[in-house]
Amino acid sequence: MKKTVAFHTLGCKVNQAESESMKRLFREHGYEVVDFTAPADVIVINTCTVTHLADRKSRQAIRQARRRNPRAVVAVVGCYAQTAPEKVEAISGVDVLVGTRKRRDIVDLVEEAAREKRLINAVGDIRGATEFEQLPLDFSSRTRAFLKIQEGCNQYCTYCIIPYARGPIRSLSPEGVREAVELYVQRGYKEVVLTGIHLGLYGADLPGEINLARLLERIVTVPGLERLRLSSLEPLEVTDELLQVMAQRPQICPHLHIPLQSGSDHILKKMNRPYTAAEFSQRVERAWELIPDLGLSTDVIVGFPGERPEDFSATYDLVRSLGFSRLHVFPYSPRRGTPAAAFKEQVSPQIKEERVHSLVALGRELALAFHRRYLGRTLPVLVEHDRDRDTGLLAGYTGNYIRVLLAGADTLMGEIVPVTIRAAGEDGCEGILAVGE
Numbered sequence: 102m103k104k105t106v107a108f109h110t111l112g113c114k115v116n117q118a119e120s121e122s123m124k125r126l127f128r129e130h131g132y133e134v135v136d137f138t139a140p141a142d143v144i145v146i147n148t149c150t151v152t153h154l155a156d157r158k159s160r161q162a163i164r165q166a167r168r169r170n171p172r173a174v175v176a177v178v179g180c181y182a183q184t185a186p187e188k189v190e191a192i193s194g195v196d197v198l199v200g201t202r203k204r205r206d207i208v209d210l211v212e213e214a215a216r217e218k219r220l221i222n223a224v225g226d227i228r229g230a231t232e233f234e235q236l237p238l239d240f241s242s243r244t245r246a247f248l249k250i251q252e253g254c255n256q257y258c259t260y261c262i263i264p265y266a267r268g269p270i271r272s273l274s275p276e277g278v279r280e281a282v283e284l285y286v287q288r289g290y291k292e293v294v295l296t297g298i299h300l301g302l303y304g305a306d307l308p309g310e311i312n313l314a315r316l317l318e319r320i321v322t323v324p325g326l327e328r329l330r331l332s333s334l335e336p337l338e339v340t341d342e343l344l345q346v347m348a349q350r351p352q353i354c355p356h357l358h359i360p361l362q363s364g365s366d367h368i369l370k371k372m373n374r375p376y377t378a379a380e381f382s383q384r385v386e387r388a389w390e391l392i393p394d395l396g397l398s399t400d401v402i403v404g405f406p407g408e409r410p411e412d413f414s415a416t417y418d419l420v421r422s423l424g425f426s427r428l429h430v431f432p433y434s435p436r437r438g439t440p441a442a443a444f445k446e447q448v449s450p451q452i453k454e455e456r457v458h459s460l461v462a463l464g465r466e467l468a469l470a471f472h473r474r475y476l477g478r479t480l481p482v483l484v485e486h487d488r489d490r491d492t493g494l495l496a497g498y499t500g501n502y503i504r505v506l507l508a509g510a511d512t513l514m515g516e517i518v519p520v521t522i523r524a525a526g527e528d529g530c531e532g533i534l535a536v537g538e
């Protein structure tokens with residue numbers, strides 16, 4: 102009988118994709134992947150540490166796995182295992198610990214632990230990591246492929262735990278990126294999303310003159326590639342060179358996600374963000390100039406320690422003036438192990454809530470205004486494989502990341518189709534198939 106493995110994954114899209122890659126490794130070694138609730142020979146918990154809650158959920162998942170499967174080998178992987186291995190080891194019943202490196206060896210480590218009946222701790226010091234660990238490609242997403250091309254971050258924003266969990270920046274070679282994109286295209290994917298922990302610094306660790314803009318030039322020529330999308334970029338990495346490539350290459354989606362975090366220079370400095378509000382605005386204005394249909398989304402942290410009413414107003418006004426198409430608002434939550442957790446002048450929960458509320462309302466207003474700009478226009482939409490849950494309509498995304506609903510047959514799923522926009526709301530648009538009009 103085949104050996105079985107079950108996964109439980111916490112946290113972000115990068116973690117989800119890495120779990121899918123590890124599942125492939127197990128399958129290649131003859132394992133069958135079963136549901137987390139089913140009995141299994143091996144259980145892998147891919148943990149997250151972005152907040153205290155994520156730590157707690159990671160610990161709960163480990164305990165739950167052990168309780169349900171007393172005889173299974175339990176392997177704990179990922180960011181929480183990397184930053185707090187001693188806490189994970191202290192949970193009874195953990196057999197294997199792997200951080201954010203050596204995930205390629207997960208099957209060997211699990212089998213070694215099973216054979217030798219001892220705990221194997223493979224978490225190394227991430228600070229010295231220099232190699233990009235390439236895991237097998239993830240084919241789990243049906244509509245678009247997510248390709249991680251960069252790992253780690255050297256920025257150390259004062260609120261963020263990620264550099265401690267993921268280590269310094271490392272990049273996949275340009276040849277490796279091109280090869281992976283070719284494989285995805287051969288598998289029929291219409292859209293490839295390039296991801297990374299600090300994507301804009303792609304190539305900074307590689308020899309030669311490679312950077313993200315030059316990498317894009319090298320891969321847009323992959324035959325059959327229809328759409329290439331970039332995930333989050335830091336403002337100073339949205340260079341003219343990058344914007345020019347985006348403007349000239351129709352395959353690159355006109356969409357940028359640039360975290361603003363605050364519109365107050367005083368707060369940006371306390372956050373250790375390396376730009377001013379004016380520099381952020383200049384980058385965005387240049388982006389609009391070169392790419393008029395750009396969809397621009399951002400993240401804002403509200404209630405960072407020391408955020409005065411005037412700092413919040415500066416953020417509010419900047420967000421309004423820049424007209425983002427999508428806004429993600431996060432109340433600041435202190436993360437143990439980061440400098441900001443020890444800052445004085447923590448903002449009260451009530452003030453945070455009020456500020457979150459007003460920015461969320463502004464975000465809705467801006468999204469609606471952005472969507473209305475497209476009424477009557479026809480846009481290419483990549484149709485998802487899942488229908489909209491509420492309406493049962495097909496759903497998809499434009500290049501500039503507007504969610505569009507439309508009536509149509511399942512055969513359109515996975516296709517890029519022209520859609521004429523007929524209605525606009527806060528969450529997206531509705532339209533009709535333009536074929537035959």
Ligand code: SF4
Nearest residue numbers: 254256257258261263
């Ligand atoms: S740039 Fe800042 S927020 Fe982003 S991962 Fe690095 S330290 Fe965290």
